[in-house]
Amino acid sequence: MKRLSFFVLFTLSILILRAQEQKITITGKPIVTLFANYHTGLGHANSSSGFELDRAYLGYQFKLTENFGGKVIFDIGETNLKGADLERVAYVKNAMLSWTPGNFTLDFGLVKTEQFSLQESFWGYRYILKSFDDEYKFGPSADMGIIGKYRFNDYISADLSFTNGEGYKKINKDNNYRYGAGVTLTPVTDLTFRIYGDIYTGNSDSTENQSNLSLFAGYRHKLFRIGAEYNKLWNATFTEGNNKDGYSVYTSVNAGKKFTVFGRYDYLHSQEEQFRETDGQRILAGVQYTPIRFLKLSPNFRNWNPQNGKAESFIYLNLEFKL
Structure with a gap:
């Protein structure tokens, strides 16, 4: 593993030296994205209401040469820690260099x-709800490591990844690594298929390796788009038998230049009874209004029906501002 890490760093050094040999004209742009909402519960959940700043992404994207650049993004969000005095906490979400020859x-x-980058893009409403793998913690949206992607032609592309596996909120202090591979197929215009799998190694002989499988199919039309994904997680949190799977189906229909109507259904299931505390079904439906290019507004209804417990329904008004 140390040899592989050394090889990665050596390769990166070569890329930087090659970039320096080219004429450097630095260009860039700021990154500013805000997610906010007002929500109120219905029925027995009506005591839950208020305004929230879900996320603030602040950063800068730069380009040193035609095929060498990078970006740094800070993610400011809620702590999600019970009893914590801090109401907001900032993480470095991305701090990366990119080399793109051909x-x-x-x-x-x-x-x-x-893992779910394509699904998130196809879903298209990240400011309202995360995509399935992200929402139910099947994998991180960012991580420390290296990813290689190659587009063979208009019909097929592939990617390989070697990362710490813990995500961007934790520092790797063990010998665990996540190895991933994916293939994306576009047999005809606007029709996309993708398969992705990874193995996240445990830190001892007594710990089970965690592994993921993601399948996706989606179709885009100028009037609508529809997507479906199936996801399987084995030995979640390196616990033997903690196997989960589920699927998500979503669609979006254009209703004019500034309006879209969308809907989504999620189903999450755990194999063993003892791990079903977070299982359930989710329904989401709403309308998006885009008054200007930088701003999106969405009134929407959502219902969460847990495997064990009472169903909860909410009305949300979500906002996204993005430069």
């Missing part, structure tokens, strides 16, 4: 992962 892309650093 159809090949190499990302190094604190990179955006490929």
